[in-house]
Amino acid sequence: MRLLAMESEQFENGDVRGWLPVTPMFTGPDGGPRIGAIGMLVDALGGMRSITAAAPEWAFTADMSLHLLPTGPIERLQADIRVLRRGRRTLVLEAELSADGDRPAGLALLTFAVVPRPDHLVNIVIDTSPGRRTMSRLEGDQEPPADYHRELGFIEESTGIVMVELRPEVGNTVGALHGGVHTALIDEAAASLGRTLLGPTATTTDIHLAFMELGFTGPMRAEATLLGHPDPAADRVGAVVQVLDGNDRVCSYATVEVSAP
Amino acid sequence: MNDRPEPSFGSGEMRGIGMSHYLPMPVIEIGDGSAPLPTTRGIFTAPEHLLDSDGRLETGMLASLTDSIGGMTSGLSCLPDWIVTTNLSLRRSPDTLQGPQGTGDLTINTQVMRRGRSSVVTRSSVSDADGHDVATSWVTCAVLTPAGGPPPFTRPVRMNDHERSDDPLFELPPEQFFSLEGGSRPGEILLHPAIHLRNPWGILHGGSVAHLLDTAARCVVADRIEPGPTPGIIVSDLVIHFMNPGREGPILAEASVVGRKGRDVLVRVTARDQGAEGRLMNAAAMTVRVL
Numbered sequence: 001m002r003l004l005a006m007e008s009e010q011f012e013n014g015d016v017r018g019w020l021p022v023t024p025m026f027t028g029p030d031g032g033p034r035i036g037a038i039g040m041l042v043d044a045l046g047g048m049r050s051i052t053a054a055a056p057e058w059a060f061t062a063d064m065s066l067h068l069l070p071t072g073p074i075e076r077l078q079a080d081i082r083v084l085r086r087g088r089r090t091l092v093l094e095a096e097l098s099a100d101g102d103r104p105a106g107l108a109l110l111t112f113a114v115v116p117r118p119d120h121l122v123n124i125v126i127d128t129s130p131g132r133r134t135m136s137r138l139e140g141d142q143e144p145p146a147d148y149h150r151e152l153g154f155i156e157e158s159t160g161i162v163m164v165e166l167r168p169e170v171g172n173t174v175g176a177l178h179g180g181v182h183t184a185l186i187d188e189a190a191a192s193l194g195r196t197l198l199g200p201t202a203t204t205t206d207i208h209l210a211f212m213e214l215g216f217t218g219p220m221r222a223e224a225t226l227l228g229h230p231d232p233a234a235d236r237v238g239a240v241v242q243v244l245d246g247n248d249r250v251c252s253y254a255t256v257e258v259s260a261p
Numbered sequence: 262m263n264d265r266p267e268p269s270f271g272s273g274e275m276r277g278i279g280m281s282h283y284l285p286m287p288v289i290e291i292g293d294g295s296a297p298l299p300t301t302r303g304i305f306t307a308p309e310h311l312l313d314s315d316g317r318l319e320t321g322m323l324a325s326l327t328d329s330i331g332g333m334t335s336g337l338s339c340l341p342d343w344i345v346t347t348n349l350s351l352r353r354s355p356d357t358l359q360g361p362q363g364t365g366d367l368t369i370n371t372q373v374m375r376r377g378r379s380s381v382v383t384r385s386s387v388s389d390a391d392g393h394d395v396a397t398s399w400v401t402c403a404v405l406t407p408a409g410g411p412p413p414f415t416r417p418v419r420m421n422d423h424e425r426s427d428d429p430l431f432e433l434p435p436e437q438f439f440s441l442e443g444g445s446r447p448g449e450i451l452l453h454p455a456i457h458l459r460n461p462w463g464i465l466h467g468g469s470v471a472h473l474l475d476t477a478a479r480c481v482v483a484d485r486i487e488p489g490p491t492p493g494i495i496v497s498d499l500v501i502h503f504m505n506p507g508r509e510g511p512i513l514a515e516a517s518v519v520g521r522k523g524r525d526v527l528v529r530v531t532a533r534d535q536g537a538e539g540r541l542m543n544a545a546a547m548t549v550r551v552l
Contacts, residue, residue, distance in 0.1 A: 208350040228354025228394035
Protein backbone atom coordinates (compact mmCIF):
# COMPACT_ATOMS: atom_id res chain seq x y z
CA MET A 1 0.00 0.00 0.00
CA ARG A 2 2.82 2.40 0.94
CA LEU A 3 4.19 2.27 -2.59
CA LEU A 4 0.98 3.68 -4.07
CA ALA A 5 1.33 7.02 -2.24
CA MET A 6 -2.43 7.54 -2.04
CA GLU A 7 -4.14 10.56 -0.51
CA SER A 8 -7.61 10.96 0.95
CA GLU A 9 -9.96 13.66 2.14
CA GLN A 10 -12.82 13.06 4.57
CA PHE A 11 -15.79 15.43 4.52
CA GLU A 12 -18.12 16.61 7.28
CA ASN A 13 -20.80 14.11 6.28
CA GLY A 14 -18.29 11.26 6.44
CA ASP A 15 -17.97 10.81 2.68
CA VAL A 16 -14.48 10.25 1.36
CA ARG A 17 -12.54 11.32 -1.71
CA GLY A 18 -9.19 9.80 -2.57
CA TRP A 19 -6.45 10.07 -5.17
CA LEU A 20 -4.05 7.59 -6.68
CA PRO A 21 -1.04 9.19 -8.38
CA VAL A 22 -0.55 7.15 -11.54
CA THR A 23 2.99 5.99 -12.17
CA PRO A 24 4.41 3.52 -14.69
CA MET A 25 4.80 0.85 -11.99
CA PHE A 26 1.12 -0.08 -12.28
CA THR A 27 -0.06 1.15 -15.66
CA GLY A 28 -1.41 -1.13 -18.37
CA PRO A 29 -0.65 -1.19 -22.09
CA ASP A 30 -2.82 1.92 -22.76
CA GLY A 31 -0.97 3.94 -20.10
CA GLY A 32 -3.92 3.99 -17.72
CA PRO A 33 -3.86 2.51 -14.19
CA ARG A 34 -4.46 -1.21 -13.86
CA ILE A 35 -7.58 -2.42 -12.09
CA GLY A 36 -5.55 -4.06 -9.34
CA ALA A 37 -4.14 -0.73 -8.15
CA ILE A 38 -7.55 0.91 -8.43
CA GLY A 39 -8.97 -1.92 -6.33
CA MET A 40 -6.42 -1.03 -3.66
CA LEU A 41 -7.61 2.58 -3.65
CA VAL A 42 -11.30 1.73 -3.61
CA ASP A 43 -10.93 -0.92 -0.92
CA ALA A 44 -8.90 1.43 1.29
CA LEU A 45 -11.28 4.38 0.84
CA GLY A 46 -14.28 2.11 1.33
CA GLY A 47 -12.75 0.93 4.58
CA MET A 48 -12.32 4.54 5.70
CA ARG A 49 -15.89 5.40 4.82
CA SER A 50 -17.17 2.31 6.59
CA ILE A 51 -15.64 3.35 9.93
CA THR A 52 -18.03 6.25 10.47
CA ALA A 53 -20.93 4.62 8.63
CA ALA A 54 -20.78 1.42 10.68
CA ALA A 55 -19.91 3.03 14.05
CA PRO A 56 -20.03 1.94 16.79
CA GLU A 57 -19.80 -1.41 15.05
CA TRP A 58 -17.16 -2.50 12.56
CA ALA A 59 -17.35 -3.51 8.89
CA PHE A 60 -15.49 -5.89 6.60
CA THR A 61 -15.54 -5.83 2.80
CA ALA A 62 -17.87 -8.60 1.62
CA ASP A 63 -17.90 -7.96 -2.10
CA MET A 64 -16.73 -5.42 -4.63
CA SER A 65 -17.40 -4.78 -8.30
CA LEU A 66 -15.18 -2.55 -10.41
CA HIS A 67 -15.99 -1.43 -13.95
CA LEU A 68 -13.33 0.66 -15.67
CA LEU A 69 -13.45 2.96 -18.65
CA PRO A 70 -10.33 3.44 -20.73
CA THR A 71 -8.41 6.52 -19.60
CA GLY A 72 -5.11 6.36 -21.47
CA PRO A 73 -2.17 8.00 -19.70
CA ILE A 74 -3.30 10.16 -16.76
CA GLU A 75 -1.67 11.85 -13.79
CA ARG A 76 -4.05 10.71 -11.09
CA LEU A 77 -7.19 8.75 -10.54
CA GLN A 78 -9.85 10.10 -8.19
CA ALA A 79 -12.47 8.09 -6.30
CA ASP A 80 -15.51 9.62 -4.59
CA ILE A 81 -17.13 7.28 -2.08
CA ARG A 82 -20.62 7.64 -0.69
CA VAL A 83 -23.05 5.51 1.30
CA LEU A 84 -26.01 4.09 -0.56
CA ARG A 85 -27.45 2.20 2.39
CA ARG A 86 -26.55 1.50 6.00
CA GLY A 87 -28.61 -1.46 7.13
CA ARG A 88 -28.42 -3.43 10.35
CA ARG A 89 -26.04 -5.98 8.90
CA THR A 90 -24.80 -4.59 5.62
CA LEU A 91 -23.42 -1.35 4.31
CA VAL A 92 -23.47 -0.58 0.58
CA LEU A 93 -21.10 2.00 -0.87
CA GLU A 94 -20.63 3.45 -4.34
CA ALA A 95 -17.41 4.87 -5.77
CA GLU A 96 -17.35 7.15 -8.80
CA LEU A 97 -13.98 7.08 -10.51
CA SER A 98 -12.62 9.95 -12.55
CA ALA A 99 -9.42 10.60 -14.47
CA ASP A 100 -7.54 13.80 -13.61
CA GLY A 101 -10.66 15.02 -11.85
CA ASP A 102 -12.84 15.62 -14.88
CA ARG A 103 -13.31 12.51 -17.04
CA PRO A 104 -15.39 9.47 -15.97
CA ALA A 105 -13.09 6.50 -15.35
CA GLY A 106 -15.50 3.91 -14.01
CA LEU A 107 -17.78 2.82 -11.21
CA ALA A 108 -17.41 0.60 -8.16
CA LEU A 109 -20.00 -0.86 -5.81
CA LEU A 110 -19.06 -2.41 -2.47
CA THR A 111 -20.86 -4.32 0.24
CA PHE A 112 -19.51 -4.37 3.77
CA ALA A 113 -20.68 -6.82 6.42
CA VAL A 114 -21.44 -4.94 9.64
CA VAL A 115 -20.24 -6.87 12.68
CA PRO A 116 -19.55 -6.23 16.37
CA ARG A 117 -16.20 -4.51 16.74
CA PRO A 118 -13.51 -7.21 17.07
CA ASP A 119 -11.79 -7.43 20.44
CA HIS A 120 -8.42 -6.36 19.09
CA LEU A 121 -9.97 -3.16 17.70
CA VAL A 122 -12.13 -2.16 20.66
CA ASN A 123 -9.65 0.35 22.06
CA ILE A 124 -8.30 1.62 18.78
CA VAL A 125 -9.14 5.23 17.95
CA ILE A 126 -9.05 6.08 14.26
CA ASP A 127 -8.92 9.69 13.15
CA THR A 128 -11.99 10.27 10.99
CA SER A 129 -12.05 14.04 11.39
CA PRO A 130 -12.64 16.07 8.22
CA GLY A 131 -9.55 16.97 6.25
CA ARG A 132 -7.00 15.83 3.76
CA ARG A 133 -4.30 13.33 4.63
CA THR A 134 -1.67 11.15 3.07
CA MET A 135 -2.68 7.52 3.30
CA SER A 136 0.69 6.10 2.39
CA ARG A 137 4.06 7.32 1.23
CA LEU A 138 7.44 6.09 0.17
CA GLU A 139 10.25 6.24 2.68
CA GLY A 140 12.41 9.38 2.34
CA ASP A 141 15.04 7.98 -0.01
CA GLN A 142 12.97 5.12 -1.41
CA GLU A 143 12.77 4.86 -5.18
CA PRO A 144 9.43 3.71 -6.59
CA PRO A 145 9.73 0.18 -7.96
CA ALA A 146 9.55 -0.53 -11.67
CA ASP A 147 6.72 -3.04 -11.39
CA TYR A 148 4.19 -2.95 -8.56
CA HIS A 149 3.00 -6.54 -8.88
CA ARG A 150 6.56 -7.82 -8.93
CA GLU A 151 7.30 -5.71 -5.84
CA LEU A 152 4.34 -7.30 -4.09
CA GLY A 153 5.99 -10.65 -4.78
CA PHE A 154 3.60 -11.97 -7.41
CA ILE A 155 4.96 -14.96 -9.31
CA GLU A 156 3.29 -16.19 -12.50
CA GLU A 157 3.51 -19.94 -12.02
CA SER A 158 1.86 -20.78 -15.34
CA THR A 159 -0.77 -19.29 -17.64
CA GLY A 160 -3.57 -17.92 -15.48
CA ILE A 161 -1.99 -18.96 -12.16
CA VAL A 162 -0.27 -16.36 -9.97
CA MET A 163 1.10 -16.91 -6.47
CA VAL A 164 2.17 -14.69 -3.60
CA GLU A 165 3.74 -15.59 -0.29
CA LEU A 166 1.86 -14.27 2.71
CA ARG A 167 4.24 -11.62 4.05
CA PRO A 168 3.47 -8.62 6.28
CA GLU A 169 3.70 -6.33 3.26
CA VAL A 170 0.63 -7.95 1.66
CA GLY A 171 -1.30 -8.54 4.87
CA ASN A 172 -4.10 -6.59 6.55
CA THR A 173 -4.43 -5.59 10.21
CA VAL A 174 -5.14 -9.17 11.31
CA GLY A 175 -2.40 -10.75 9.21
CA ALA A 176 -4.59 -12.15 6.43
CA LEU A 177 -4.12 -11.31 2.75
CA HIS A 178 -5.19 -7.68 2.26
CA GLY A 179 -8.46 -7.20 0.35
CA GLY A 180 -6.77 -4.90 -2.13
CA VAL A 181 -4.11 -7.51 -2.80
CA HIS A 182 -6.86 -10.01 -3.62
CA THR A 183 -7.95 -7.63 -6.38
CA ALA A 184 -4.42 -7.19 -7.69
CA LEU A 185 -3.80 -10.95 -7.61
CA ILE A 186 -7.04 -11.59 -9.51
CA ASP A 187 -6.10 -8.89 -12.02
CA GLU A 188 -2.71 -10.47 -12.61
CA ALA A 189 -4.07 -14.01 -13.02
CA ALA A 190 -6.79 -12.82 -15.41
CA ALA A 191 -4.36 -10.72 -17.44
CA SER A 192 -2.00 -13.69 -17.64
CA LEU A 193 -4.77 -15.80 -19.17
CA GLY A 194 -5.79 -12.92 -21.42
CA ARG A 195 -2.27 -12.31 -22.74
CA THR A 196 -2.07 -15.92 -23.87
CA LEU A 197 -5.37 -15.71 -25.74
CA LEU A 198 -5.49 -12.09 -26.89
CA GLY A 199 -1.90 -10.92 -27.02
CA PRO A 200 0.34 -8.63 -24.97
CA THR A 201 -2.13 -5.73 -24.71
CA ALA A 202 -4.68 -7.76 -22.73
CA THR A 203 -5.99 -5.82 -19.72
CA THR A 204 -8.53 -6.66 -17.03
CA THR A 205 -11.39 -4.19 -17.43
CA ASP A 206 -13.94 -5.31 -14.86
CA ILE A 207 -14.17 -7.51 -11.79
CA HIS A 208 -17.08 -8.87 -9.75
CA LEU A 209 -15.48 -10.14 -6.54
CA ALA A 210 -16.92 -11.94 -3.50
CA PHE A 211 -14.71 -12.27 -0.42
CA MET A 212 -15.33 -15.50 1.45
CA GLU A 213 -12.59 -16.36 3.92
CA LEU A 214 -9.60 -14.59 5.40
CA GLY A 215 -6.42 -16.00 3.90
CA PHE A 216 -4.08 -16.76 6.79
CA THR A 217 -2.11 -19.64 5.30
CA GLY A 218 0.19 -18.99 2.40
CA PRO A 219 1.18 -19.21 -0.26
CA MET A 220 -1.92 -17.64 -1.75
CA ARG A 221 -2.63 -18.28 -5.40
CA ALA A 222 -5.12 -17.02 -7.96
CA GLU A 223 -6.32 -19.40 -10.65
CA ALA A 224 -8.10 -18.05 -13.73
CA THR A 225 -10.20 -20.31 -15.93
CA LEU A 226 -11.81 -19.32 -19.17
CA LEU A 227 -15.56 -18.69 -19.39
CA GLY A 228 -16.69 -20.11 -22.71
CA HIS A 229 -14.52 -18.95 -25.58
CA PRO A 230 -13.09 -15.58 -26.61
CA ASP A 231 -15.34 -13.10 -28.37
CA PRO A 232 -15.54 -13.81 -32.13
CA ALA A 233 -13.61 -10.56 -32.72
CA ALA A 234 -10.86 -12.05 -30.52
CA ASP A 235 -10.64 -8.86 -28.47
CA ARG A 236 -12.08 -10.02 -25.13
CA VAL A 237 -12.50 -13.02 -22.87
CA GLY A 238 -14.44 -13.73 -19.71
CA ALA A 239 -12.94 -15.71 -16.87
CA VAL A 240 -13.59 -17.04 -13.39
CA VAL A 241 -10.79 -16.42 -10.89
CA GLN A 242 -10.49 -18.06 -7.49
CA VAL A 243 -8.00 -17.07 -4.81
CA LEU A 244 -7.03 -20.08 -2.70
CA ASP A 245 -4.91 -20.30 0.43
CA GLY A 246 -2.18 -22.80 1.20
CA ASN A 247 -4.82 -25.35 2.25
CA ASP A 248 -6.70 -25.01 -1.05
CA ARG A 249 -9.55 -23.19 0.65
CA VAL A 250 -11.33 -20.68 -1.59
CA CYS A 251 -10.82 -17.25 -0.02
CA SER A 252 -12.31 -15.14 -2.78
CA TYR A 253 -14.22 -15.77 -5.98
CA ALA A 254 -14.43 -13.44 -8.94
CA THR A 255 -15.57 -13.18 -12.51
CA VAL A 256 -13.67 -10.85 -14.82
CA GLU A 257 -13.50 -9.51 -18.33
CA VAL A 258 -10.18 -9.08 -20.07
CA SER A 259 -9.97 -7.09 -23.28
CA ALA A 260 -7.28 -6.20 -25.79
CA PRO A 261 -8.00 -2.85 -27.43
CA MET B 262 -51.19 -4.24 0.89
CA ASN B 263 -50.03 -4.25 4.49
CA ASP B 264 -46.35 -4.18 5.25
CA ARG B 265 -45.88 -7.80 6.21
CA PRO B 266 -48.47 -10.13 4.67
CA GLU B 267 -48.73 -13.78 5.54
CA PRO B 268 -46.50 -15.78 3.20
CA SER B 269 -48.10 -17.78 0.43
CA PHE B 270 -46.30 -20.66 -1.18
CA GLY B 271 -48.60 -21.02 -4.14
CA SER B 272 -51.63 -22.66 -2.58
CA GLY B 273 -54.29 -21.34 -4.91
CA GLU B 274 -52.98 -17.89 -5.65
CA MET B 275 -50.45 -16.37 -7.96
CA ARG B 276 -48.11 -14.86 -5.39
CA GLY B 277 -44.92 -16.88 -5.14
CA ILE B 278 -45.54 -18.96 -8.25
CA GLY B 279 -46.06 -16.45 -11.07
CA MET B 280 -42.39 -16.21 -11.94
CA SER B 281 -41.93 -19.98 -11.91
CA HIS B 282 -44.67 -20.34 -14.54
CA TYR B 283 -43.32 -17.57 -16.73
CA LEU B 284 -39.71 -18.77 -16.52
CA PRO B 285 -40.28 -22.52 -16.23
CA MET B 286 -37.32 -24.26 -14.59
CA PRO B 287 -37.75 -27.54 -12.70
CA VAL B 288 -35.02 -27.78 -10.07
CA ILE B 289 -33.59 -30.90 -8.45
CA GLU B 290 -31.21 -31.18 -5.55
CA ILE B 291 -28.18 -33.35 -6.29
CA GLY B 292 -27.52 -36.08 -3.72
CA ASP B 293 -29.64 -37.23 -0.80
CA GLY B 294 -30.31 -33.79 0.62
CA SER B 295 -27.96 -34.04 3.58
CA ALA B 296 -25.00 -32.09 2.16
CA PRO B 297 -24.21 -29.03 4.31
CA LEU B 298 -23.36 -27.10 1.13
CA PRO B 299 -26.16 -28.13 -1.24
CA THR B 300 -25.88 -28.53 -5.00
CA THR B 301 -28.83 -28.17 -7.37
CA ARG B 302 -29.57 -28.29 -11.08
CA GLY B 303 -32.25 -26.41 -12.98
CA ILE B 304 -33.40 -27.13 -16.52
CA PHE B 305 -34.91 -24.08 -18.20
CA THR B 306 -37.21 -24.87 -21.10
CA ALA B 307 -37.23 -21.72 -23.20
CA PRO B 308 -40.70 -20.49 -24.27
CA GLU B 309 -40.39 -18.83 -27.68
CA HIS B 310 -42.10 -15.61 -26.66
CA LEU B 311 -39.32 -14.88 -24.15
CA LEU B 312 -36.48 -15.21 -26.65
CA ASP B 313 -34.93 -12.85 -29.16
CA SER B 314 -34.79 -13.60 -32.88
CA ASP B 315 -31.72 -15.84 -32.37
CA GLY B 316 -33.48 -17.75 -29.57
CA ARG B 317 -31.53 -16.09 -26.76
CA LEU B 318 -32.88 -15.18 -23.31
CA GLU B 319 -32.34 -11.58 -22.20
CA THR B 320 -29.70 -11.11 -19.48
CA GLY B 321 -32.13 -9.77 -16.87
CA MET B 322 -34.31 -12.85 -17.17
CA LEU B 323 -31.22 -15.06 -17.11
CA ALA B 324 -30.31 -13.30 -13.86
CA SER B 325 -33.84 -13.98 -12.67
CA LEU B 326 -33.18 -17.70 -13.14
CA THR B 327 -29.86 -17.64 -11.30
CA ASP B 328 -31.44 -15.53 -8.55
CA SER B 329 -34.22 -18.10 -8.16
CA ILE B 330 -32.04 -21.19 -8.08
CA GLY B 331 -29.20 -19.45 -6.25
CA GLY B 332 -31.51 -18.11 -3.57
CA MET B 333 -33.30 -21.41 -3.12
CA THR B 334 -30.03 -23.36 -2.89
CA SER B 335 -28.60 -20.83 -0.46
CA GLY B 336 -31.75 -21.17 1.62
CA LEU B 337 -31.38 -24.95 1.81
CA SER B 338 -28.04 -24.48 3.54
CA CYS B 339 -29.73 -22.32 6.20
CA LEU B 340 -32.86 -24.27 7.12
CA PRO B 341 -34.82 -23.75 9.36
CA ASP B 342 -33.78 -20.16 8.75
CA TRP B 343 -34.02 -18.68 5.28
CA ILE B 344 -32.29 -16.03 3.18
CA VAL B 345 -32.73 -12.81 1.30
CA THR B 346 -30.57 -12.01 -1.72
CA THR B 347 -28.26 -9.06 -1.11
CA ASN B 348 -26.13 -9.07 -4.26
CA LEU B 349 -26.38 -10.75 -7.65
CA SER B 350 -23.58 -10.90 -10.21
CA LEU B 351 -23.88 -12.37 -13.70
CA ARG B 352 -21.45 -12.44 -16.60
CA ARG B 353 -22.26 -13.84 -20.02
CA SER B 354 -19.64 -15.66 -22.02
CA PRO B 355 -18.49 -13.24 -24.76
CA ASP B 356 -18.92 -15.85 -27.52
CA THR B 357 -22.59 -16.42 -26.70
CA LEU B 358 -23.84 -12.84 -27.07
CA GLN B 359 -24.82 -13.35 -30.69
CA GLY B 360 -25.22 -16.17 -33.17
CA PRO B 361 -26.47 -19.67 -32.40
CA GLN B 362 -24.43 -20.41 -29.28
CA GLY B 363 -26.08 -19.81 -25.93
CA THR B 364 -29.61 -20.03 -27.30
CA GLY B 365 -32.56 -22.26 -26.50
CA ASP B 366 -32.91 -24.45 -23.41
CA LEU B 367 -30.44 -23.90 -20.58
CA THR B 368 -29.01 -25.94 -17.72
CA ILE B 369 -28.02 -24.18 -14.51
CA ASN B 370 -25.75 -25.98 -12.05
CA THR B 371 -25.62 -24.29 -8.67
CA GLN B 372 -23.48 -24.85 -5.61
CA VAL B 373 -23.22 -23.21 -2.21
CA MET B 374 -19.61 -22.13 -1.79
CA ARG B 375 -19.75 -20.71 1.71
CA ARG B 376 -22.31 -20.79 4.49
CA GLY B 377 -21.36 -18.37 7.24
CA ARG B 378 -23.24 -17.33 10.36
CA SER B 379 -24.94 -14.42 8.68
CA SER B 380 -24.36 -14.81 4.94
CA VAL B 381 -24.16 -17.36 2.13
CA VAL B 382 -22.28 -17.24 -1.19
CA THR B 383 -23.54 -19.43 -4.04
CA ARG B 384 -22.38 -19.77 -7.64
CA SER B 385 -24.18 -20.92 -10.77
CA SER B 386 -22.90 -22.06 -14.15
CA VAL B 387 -25.25 -21.74 -17.11
CA SER B 388 -24.77 -23.90 -20.21
CA ASP B 389 -26.75 -24.48 -23.38
CA ALA B 390 -27.99 -27.79 -24.78
CA ASP B 391 -24.60 -28.40 -26.45
CA GLY B 392 -22.76 -27.84 -23.17
CA HIS B 393 -21.31 -24.44 -24.11
CA ASP B 394 -20.75 -22.03 -21.24
CA VAL B 395 -23.44 -19.35 -21.49
CA ALA B 396 -22.87 -17.44 -18.27
CA THR B 397 -21.56 -17.59 -14.75
CA SER B 398 -23.24 -16.01 -11.77
CA TRP B 399 -22.82 -15.65 -8.03
CA VAL B 400 -25.24 -14.48 -5.40
CA THR B 401 -24.69 -13.41 -1.83
CA CYS B 402 -27.55 -13.79 0.63
CA ALA B 403 -28.17 -12.66 4.19
CA VAL B 404 -29.49 -15.26 6.63
CA LEU B 405 -32.74 -14.35 8.38
CA THR B 406 -35.68 -15.84 10.21
CA PRO B 407 -38.62 -15.17 7.92
CA ALA B 408 -42.13 -14.34 9.04
CA GLY B 409 -44.19 -17.53 8.61
CA GLY B 410 -41.11 -19.71 8.33
CA PRO B 411 -39.22 -20.95 5.30
CA PRO B 412 -40.88 -22.56 2.29
CA PRO B 413 -41.82 -26.19 2.93
CA PHE B 414 -39.29 -28.64 1.46
CA THR B 415 -38.82 -32.37 1.25
CA ARG B 416 -35.16 -33.27 0.80
CA PRO B 417 -33.73 -33.93 -1.67
CA VAL B 418 -35.67 -31.10 -3.22
CA ARG B 419 -37.65 -31.37 -6.44
CA MET B 420 -39.48 -28.17 -7.23
CA ASN B 421 -41.27 -26.36 -10.05
CA ASP B 422 -41.94 -29.76 -11.62
CA HIS B 423 -45.51 -28.73 -12.32
CA GLU B 424 -47.66 -28.75 -15.43
CA ARG B 425 -47.26 -25.57 -17.42
CA SER B 426 -50.19 -23.25 -16.76
CA ASP B 427 -52.36 -22.40 -19.75
CA ASP B 428 -53.21 -19.02 -18.24
CA PRO B 429 -52.73 -16.45 -21.05
CA LEU B 430 -50.84 -14.30 -18.53
CA PHE B 431 -47.82 -16.51 -19.06
CA GLU B 432 -47.93 -16.06 -22.84
CA LEU B 433 -47.49 -12.29 -22.64
CA PRO B 434 -44.33 -10.63 -23.93
CA PRO B 435 -41.96 -9.61 -21.11
CA GLU B 436 -42.83 -5.90 -21.07
CA GLN B 437 -46.49 -6.80 -20.48
CA PHE B 438 -45.95 -9.67 -18.04
CA PHE B 439 -43.65 -7.47 -15.94
CA SER B 440 -46.14 -4.58 -16.14
CA LEU B 441 -43.58 -2.13 -17.49
CA GLU B 442 -44.24 1.40 -18.67
CA GLY B 443 -41.94 3.97 -20.23
CA GLY B 444 -40.99 6.98 -18.13
CA SER B 445 -40.24 10.57 -19.06
CA ARG B 446 -36.94 9.91 -20.85
CA PRO B 447 -34.96 6.99 -22.31
CA GLY B 448 -33.69 4.87 -19.44
CA GLU B 449 -36.61 5.61 -17.12
CA ILE B 450 -38.91 2.60 -16.76
CA LEU B 451 -41.77 2.03 -14.34
CA LEU B 452 -42.81 -1.39 -13.03
CA HIS B 453 -46.22 -1.90 -11.45
CA PRO B 454 -45.79 -4.72 -8.91
CA ALA B 455 -48.68 -7.00 -9.80
CA ILE B 456 -49.38 -9.98 -7.55
CA HIS B 457 -47.75 -12.47 -9.93
CA LEU B 458 -44.46 -10.52 -9.71
CA ARG B 459 -44.20 -10.95 -5.95
CA ASN B 460 -42.52 -13.69 -3.92
CA PRO B 461 -44.24 -15.79 -1.24
CA TRP B 462 -43.74 -12.98 1.30
CA GLY B 463 -45.45 -10.42 -0.92
CA ILE B 464 -42.23 -8.65 -1.87
CA LEU B 465 -41.36 -7.89 -5.46
CA HIS B 466 -39.42 -10.90 -6.80
CA GLY B 467 -35.72 -10.27 -7.34
CA GLY B 468 -36.09 -11.60 -10.87
CA SER B 469 -38.70 -8.94 -11.66
CA VAL B 470 -36.23 -6.32 -10.50
CA ALA B 471 -33.47 -7.85 -12.65
CA HIS B 472 -35.64 -7.62 -15.75
CA LEU B 473 -36.67 -4.04 -14.92
CA LEU B 474 -33.06 -2.89 -14.47
CA ASP B 475 -31.88 -4.71 -17.59
CA THR B 476 -34.66 -3.08 -19.61
CA ALA B 477 -33.78 0.40 -18.31
CA ALA B 478 -30.10 -0.14 -19.16
CA ARG B 479 -30.80 -1.34 -22.71
CA CYS B 480 -33.31 1.46 -23.32
CA VAL B 481 -30.93 4.24 -22.26
CA VAL B 482 -28.36 2.90 -24.72
CA ALA B 483 -30.97 2.42 -27.46
CA ASP B 484 -32.35 5.93 -26.74
CA ARG B 485 -35.90 4.64 -26.53
CA ILE B 486 -38.60 5.39 -23.99
CA GLU B 487 -40.95 2.45 -24.35
CA PRO B 488 -39.82 -0.90 -22.89
CA GLY B 489 -39.42 -3.81 -25.27
CA PRO B 490 -36.87 -5.67 -27.35
CA THR B 491 -33.69 -3.82 -28.34
CA PRO B 492 -32.23 -5.87 -31.22
CA GLY B 493 -28.43 -5.76 -31.33
CA ILE B 494 -28.17 -4.42 -27.78
CA ILE B 495 -27.55 -6.82 -24.89
CA VAL B 496 -26.33 -6.61 -21.31
CA SER B 497 -23.09 -8.59 -21.11
CA ASP B 498 -22.56 -8.40 -17.35
CA LEU B 499 -24.44 -7.02 -14.38
CA VAL B 500 -24.12 -6.53 -10.64
CA ILE B 501 -27.30 -5.79 -8.71
CA HIS B 502 -27.36 -4.82 -5.03
CA PHE B 503 -30.66 -5.50 -3.27
CA MET B 504 -30.92 -2.95 -0.46
CA ASN B 505 -34.61 -2.62 0.34
CA PRO B 506 -37.66 -4.65 -0.69
CA GLY B 507 -40.20 -3.41 -3.21
CA ARG B 508 -43.58 -3.50 -1.55
CA GLU B 509 -45.78 -0.69 -2.79
CA GLY B 510 -44.94 0.54 -6.28
CA PRO B 511 -44.76 1.77 -8.85
CA ILE B 512 -41.06 1.02 -9.00
CA LEU B 513 -39.02 3.55 -10.96
CA ALA B 514 -35.80 2.40 -12.59
CA GLU B 515 -33.42 5.10 -13.79
CA ALA B 516 -30.46 4.25 -16.00
CA SER B 517 -27.65 6.64 -16.88
CA VAL B 518 -24.59 6.23 -19.06
CA VAL B 519 -21.30 6.46 -17.14
CA GLY B 520 -19.10 6.13 -20.21
CA ARG B 521 -18.21 4.14 -23.29
CA LYS B 522 -15.43 1.73 -24.14
CA GLY B 523 -15.51 0.62 -27.75
CA ARG B 524 -18.68 -1.39 -28.36
CA ASP B 525 -19.51 -1.38 -24.64
CA VAL B 526 -21.45 1.16 -22.62
CA LEU B 527 -21.09 1.27 -18.83
CA VAL B 528 -24.49 2.00 -17.30
CA ARG B 529 -25.50 2.77 -13.72
CA VAL B 530 -29.08 1.86 -12.79
CA THR B 531 -31.13 2.42 -9.65
CA ALA B 532 -34.64 1.37 -8.66
CA ARG B 533 -36.81 3.22 -6.17
CA ASP B 534 -40.18 2.35 -4.67
CA GLN B 535 -42.26 5.42 -5.52
CA GLY B 536 -45.00 4.26 -3.17
CA ALA B 537 -42.58 4.14 -0.25
CA GLU B 538 -41.31 7.73 -0.44
CA GLY B 539 -38.90 6.86 -3.22
CA ARG B 540 -36.95 4.43 -1.04
CA LEU B 541 -33.82 3.16 -2.81
CA MET B 542 -34.29 -0.54 -3.54
CA ASN B 543 -31.42 -1.36 -5.86
CA ALA B 544 -28.20 -0.05 -7.30
CA ALA B 545 -26.65 -1.79 -10.27
CA ALA B 546 -23.76 -1.52 -12.69
CA MET B 547 -24.13 -3.08 -16.13
CA THR B 548 -22.10 -3.33 -19.30
CA VAL B 549 -24.31 -3.03 -22.37
CA ARG B 550 -22.81 -4.38 -25.57
CA VAL B 551 -23.81 -2.86 -28.90
CA LEU B 552 -23.40 -5.73 -31.35
